[in-house]
Amino acid sequence: MNSRLTNYLPVLVVGLLALFPLVESTFYMQLLTKVLIMAIFAMSLDLLVGYTGLVSFGHAAYFGLAGYALALMSPKYEAVSLWWSLPAAIGVCALFALITGTLVLRTRGIYFIMVTLAFSQMLFFIFHDTKFGGGSDGAYIYVKPAMRLGDAELANLEKPEHFYWLVLFLMGTAYVVLRRVLGSTFGRALLGIKVNEHRMRALGFPVFRYQLASFTLSGSLAGVAGYLAAAQYGFVNPEILSWHQSGAVLMIVILGGMGSLYGAVIGAFAFILLQEVLSNQAWFGAAAKHWQLVMGIFIMLIALYLPQGLAGLLRQFCNKSAVKTVDE
Amino acid sequence: MCGEPILQTKGLTKRFGGLVAVSDVSLDLYVGEVHVVIGPNGAGKSTLTNLLSGDLPPTSGEVMFEGRDIAGCSSDHISRLGIGRSYQKTNIFLPFTVFENCRLAAQSRTPHALRVFHRAEEYAEINRLAEQAMVVTGLGHRAERIAATLSHGERRQLEIAMCLATKPRVLLLDEPLAGMGPHESQRMVELIKGLTMDHAIMLIEHDMDAVFALAHRLTVMVNGEVLASGTPEAVRSSPSVQLAYLGGEELLHD
Numbered sequence: 001m002n003s004r005l006t007n008y009l010p011v012l013v014v015g016l017l018a019l020f021p022l023v024e025s026t027f028y029m030q031l032l033t034k035v036l037i038m039a040i041f042a043m044s045l046d047l048l049v050g051y052t053g054l055v056s057f058g059h060a061a062y063f064g065l066a067g068y069a070l071a072l073m074s075p076k077y078e079a080v081s082l083w084w085s086l087p088a089a090i091g092v093c094a095l096f097a098l099i100t101g102t103l104v105l106r107t108r109g110i111y112f113i114m115v116t117l118a119f120s121q122m123l124f125f126i127f128h129d130t131k132f133g134g135g136s137d138g139a140y141i142y143v144k145p146a147m148r149l150g151d152a153e154l155a156n157l158e159k160p161e162h163f164y165w166l167v168l169f170l171m172g173t174a175y176v177v178l179r180r181v182l183g184s185t186f187g188r189a190l191l192g193i194k195v196n197e198h199r200m201r202a203l204g205f206p207v208f209r210y211q212l213a214s215f216t217l218s219g220s221l222a223g224v225a226g227y228l229a230a231a232q233y234g235f236v237n238p239e240i241l242s243w244h245q246s247g248a249v250l251m252i253v254i255l256g257g258m259g260s261l262y263g264a265v266i267g268a269f270a271f272i273l274l275q276e277v278l279s280n281q282a283w284f285g286a287a288a289k290h291w292q293l294v295m296g297i298f299i300m301l302i303a304l305y306l307p308q309g310l311a312g313l314l315r316q317f318c319n320k321s322a323v324k325t326v327d328e
Numbered sequence: 329m330c331g332e333p334i335l336q337t338k339g340l341t342k343r344f345g346g347l348v349a350v351s352d353v354s355l356d357l358y359v360g361e362v363h364v365v366i367g368p369n370g371a372g373k374s375t376l377t378n379l380l381s382g383d384l385p386p387t388s389g390e391v392m393f394e395g396r397d398i399a400g401c402s403s404d405h406i407s408r409l410g411i412g413r414s415y416q417k418t419n420i421f422l423p424f425t426v427f428e429n430c431r432l433a434a435q436s437r438t439p440h441a442l443r444v445f446h447r448a449e450e451y452a453e454i455n456r457l458a459e460q461a462m463v464v465t466g467l468g469h470r471a472e473r474i475a476a477t478l479s480h481g482e483r484r485q486l487e488i489a490m491c492l493a494t495k496p497r498v499l500l501l502d503e504p505l506a507g508m509g510p511h512e513s514q515r516m517v518e519l520i521k522g523l524t525m526d527h528a529i530m531l532i533e534h535d536m537d538a539v540f541a542l543a544h545r546l547t548v549m550v551n552g553e554v555l556a557s558g559t560p561e562a563v564r565s566s567p568s569v570q571l572a573y574l575g576g577e578e579l580l581h582d
Contacts (some may be wrong), residue, residue: 181444188448204407204436
């Protein structure tokens with residue numbers, strides 16, 4: 001019964017989320033859109049951190065790069081087609097991940113953290129200090145991408161509920177695809193590398209190639225999230241490439257629990273909603289300005305008392321052994 | 329003895345700075361034979377294994393596998409050529425089940441990495457190899473156990489099982505009996521005997537009963553050098569070996 005519950009729970013959750021626009025106001029819908037975009041971003045990082053054993057502290061590079069790609073591809077007062085701009089943005093991220101991956105994957109541990117950070121900072125300063133992407137002011141995307149099929153409009157992304165459904169669909173798809181990938185021989189090899197890289201090599205696995213594939217896949221998926229985020233806000237600036245952003249998504253993964261995929265989704269909900277609540281001036285007045293302090297304490301407590309994150313808490317409720325669920 | 333050696337080293341040397349860990353070692357491995365390497369701690373036995381398995385690149389010398397020089401190749405490449413190794417210090421995937429440990433090892437033989445939408449358990453050939461490796465090493469009844477919960481002896485068995493699941497033709501076994509009880513040791517000796525027929529085995533071992541029960545050829549290493557090599561009887565009666573083992577190492581340097 002428990003395994004059935006864990007199988008159908010994601011479907012149930014996505015189903016309920018899909019109904020949300022029918023009952024709620026635009027404000028909460030947009031907030032939830034933001035949560036789901038961060039969930040995609042966090043899942044992409046979990047593939048690296050939780051399943052390949054690589055802690056990247058520069059994941060905002062791919063998120064921001066895709067955002068800038070959309071901004072630069074969009075004509076000023078017209079919509080760009082989603083059909084080619086999304087794959088193009090993903091392609092740019094995949095290429096950048098492939099190139100940086102071949103370099104950063106020669107390092108491990110703390111050095112890997114530093115080198116990934118260095119690459120994302122490099123990108124940050126390229127966009128910050130050149131006029132190419134609007135410098136420190138950033139660039140606007142006045143019209144959201146269009147989803148047309150011939151003459152018919154499949155969805156109007158200017159409508160918040162249409163945009164929300166697209167994001168939900170992409171998040172669900174990303175979850176299902178990653179689940180399948182992680183359950184395949186490729187995914188098992190990644191887990192093996194995370195647990196014991198040396199032995200994997202001795203068993204004949206070309207470890208570097210597996211890690212590079214994982215790194216590229218992860219960067220591409222972060223690109224999907226970055227594209228959607230840029231489309232939602234209608235502008236990009238160098239902040240989406242900054243290390244704050246890399247730190248935030250890492251915290252989401254840790255908060256939710258590494259190496260479970262749904263932990264990344266739970267973490268995104270917890271982090272964004274908590275941020276929203278704690279910074280609400282109507283409720284907390286002057287203290288709202290210091291929401292990061294409370295958030296910091298909260299994350300420290302989670303790290304201390306729930307090393308498996310919120311997903312671990314959920315598993316305890318479902319009364320399943322941690323190892324079994326991770327293996328699924 | 330049985331035609332060409334499958335693995336052969338010539339003048340194999342490894343230096344770590346000023347220290348010569350392995351010096352000018354030449355030895356041959358034949359299919360159907362167990363070649364045992366003995367020697368005191370620090371003699372360079374494990375370093376020799378690391379040179380053959382690609383964990384370390386040699387400083388100089390050749391490692392010929394089926395007639396081609398593989399010295400300096402990466403360990404994953406050497407493993408795929410058909411040279412498997414087990415570790416002195418157990419080196420397994422502790423959070424995985426015994427079956428998954430063996431399945432992963434067997435998976436390395438089949439290039440399915442890009443079929444990312446097939447479940448890992450759907451490959452009959454991989455599963456068969458994994459099952460076979462578990463049964464041969466006596467772990468068949470432990471398939472679903474998490475490796476971290478196994479006893480020391482069982483972990484040593486799993487170490488060998490993973491190696492076998494990669495279908496190697498050369499086995500490099502680094503002290504497989506280390507820390508085992510007499511009963512477990514006996515089983516391991518029987519297991520290695522059973523593997524001899526279709527593998528070339530290099531065995532590093534301290535347990536002299538096991539050494540003489542298994543060895544077709546025996547090489548004694550001291551301070552990185554081969555002191556004596558040949559049939560067990562010949563090595564046993566060699567004066568220099570008797571001096572090294574009975575008189576202590578210091579005598580050799582006087």
